[in-house]
Amino acid sequence: MTQQDFSTVLANVNGVRLTTSSAHFNLAGDGLPLLVVENALGSAAIVIQGAHLVSFIPTGGQDLLWLSPNAIFEPTKAVRGGIPLCMPWFGGHPDGLPSHGFARSTDWTLQSARNLADGRTEIVMSLQDTEQTRSLWPHAFKFEFTILVGTVLELSMNTQNLSDTSVPYTYAFHTYFAVSDYTQVAVSGLADLNYIDTIGVERRLVQEGDVVFTGSTDRVYLDVPEVQTIIDGTRTIRISSCAQSAVVWNPGEHAKNIADIGGDAYQHFVCVERGDVFDNALTLAAGASHTATMTLSA
Numbered sequence: 001m002t003q004q005d006f007s008t009v010l011a012n013v014n015g016v017r018l019t020t021s022s023a024h025f026n027l028a029g030d031g032l033p034l035l036v037v038e039n040a041l042g043s044a045a046i047v048i049q050g051a052h053l054v055s056f057i058p059t060g061g062q063d064l065l066w067l068s069p070n071a072i073f074e075p076t077k078a079v080r081g082g083i084p085l086c087m088p089w090f091g092g093h094p095d096g097l098p099s100h101g102f103a104r105s106t107d108w109t110l111q112s113a114r115n116l117a118d119g120r121t122e123i124v125m126s127l128q129d130t131e132q133t134r135s136l137w138p139h140a141f142k143f144e145f146t147i148l149v150g151t152v153l154e155l156s157m158n159t160q161n162l163s164d165t166s167v168p169y170t171y172a173f174h175t176y177f178a179v180s181d182y183t184q185v186a187v188s189g190l191a192d193l194n195y196i197d198t199i200g201v202e203r204r205l206v207q208e209g210d211v212v213f214t215g216s217t218d219r220v221y222l223d224v225p226e227v228q229t230i231i232d233g234t235r236t237i238r239i240s241s242c243a244q245s246a247v248v249w250n251p252g253e254h255a256k257n258i259a260d261i262g263g264d265a266y267q268h269f270v271c272v273e274r275g276d277v278f279d280n281a282l283t284l285a286a287g288a289s290h291t292a293t294m295t296l297s298a
Contacts, residue, residue, distance in 0.1 A: 032073040035110070039121050041150040047079055050104040051125040051145045054082035056153045056296065064153070064237055064296055066178040066269035070260045078104045080176075080260040081269070085145070085157070087171035088137055090277040100174070102136050103127060103143060111144070120150035129162075139163040152297035159291075161284040169282045172247060172275025173294050175239075179232045182250050182270050186210040189228035189239075190246060196220040196278060213270065216252035220245060220278050228272055241274035241294040248272055 033048045045055040054071075057063045067081035078084055078100070086100035093099065111124040127143040134140075140162035148154035161167045179185045188210045197203045198218045207221065210231075224246045230237040248271065251258060255266035274294050276282050284290055 032075065032079070035123070037113075037121050037123060037147075037149045039115065039119060039149065041119050042153075044147065044149045044153065046123065046125075046147065047073070047082075048110070049075065049107050050078065050085055051108040051127070051147075052079055052082055052084055052104060053147070053153075053155075054079060056149070058151050058298060061298055062235075063178055064298055066176040068261050069265055070262050072260050076105050080258075082176060083155075084174040085171070086174045086273075086275065087143070087157075087159070088139075088141070088167075088169050090170040090172050090275060097136055101171075102133055104174075106133070108143075108145070116148075118150070120148050123147040123149070139165075139167050141167075152295055155294045155296075157292045158289055159284065160289040161286060164286045166286055167284045169284050169290070170275065170277045171292065172245070172273045172277055173241070173243075173292075174247075174271065174273045174275075175294075175296070176269045176271050177230055177237055179230065179268060179270055182213045182267055185230055185232045185270060186212050187228055187230055187248060187270070187272055189225055190221050190248070193221050193224060195222065211248055213250055213252075216254050217248060217250050219248045221248065222279050224274075230270060230272060235298060238297045239272055239274065239294065240296075241292070243274040243276055243292050243294070244280040245275050245277045246272060247275070247277065 035046045037044045040059065042058040044053060046053050054065065054067050055063055056065050065082050071080045073079060084104040087103045089101045091099060106127060108125040108127045111126045113123050115121055125145045129140050142160040142162060144158040146156040190207050190211055191209050193207050195205055195207055197205055198220065199216060223244055226240055228239045228246060250270050251266055255261040282290060
């Protein structure tokens with residue numbers, strides 16, 4: 001995907017050059033509003049629903065993020081690709097509530113936008129509890145998501161528990177990275193770590209060497225180091241985060257049965273998701289906050 005894929009109308013927020021669009025990538029839906037951020041260092045596209053990054057292109061480089069050619073842009077439906085925000089819970093819910101929480105399918109508010117002296121652009125988006133969110137997660141909260149667009153992409157998610165009780169909390173930056181061929185890439189930075197293989201009967205294993213993909217893969221790595229890298233031929237993508245978990249996922253040929261992936265599109269992404277999940281799940285005390293960061297560069 002390139003910047004030219006977005007039909008845009010110029011807009012200006014506090015001197016920041018933004019473009020806005022109603023994205024019609026799939027005829028099944030009426031599109032969703034998005035923001036395109038452009039500066040001399042790079043560009044990014046953010047769907048307002050879910051504060052969902054679907055593109056990040058360093059100037060002169062390639063898009064780090066993969067967006068499904070069959071992605072559906074419909075209200076309340078999570079977009080396939082980019083960086084969905086899975087929170088305030090990750091994965092399935094024991095009570096049958098929506099998988100991966102509600103943040104990725106709820107409209108966020110553009111809180112601020114500004115250009116920094118070093119040429120980067122800072123976008124801040126927020127989401128606060130409503131009657132609808134409290135029907136799913138009965139807690140007062142504020143999510144504040146800061147996006148810094150430059151030669152690298154810097155993300156910071158601050159979660160505030162505004163209720164008077166402690167709150168269980170898991171989250172992940174569910175990042176889809178664009179690669180040439182998933183069977184030809186390797187993920188380093190996870191060797192010798194314990195992981196949970198969630199395909200079929202759940203197993204706990206130890207990673208030997210780099211992670212490679214030979215088919216359907218779904219692994220939760222625990223207590224991971226700060227940095228992982230995706231090695232894709234001569235290109236290397238660096239992922240740096242303070243989060244304690246890393247989820248490595250590609251559905252393999254099962255993707256042909258996933259409507260918004262389909263065909264052979266799965267061959268061109270790998271997910272390396274940073275967050276705090278499974279054994280690394282968090283509990284936020286009453287009035288407490290938690291900040292998660294992630295930086296992506298090529």
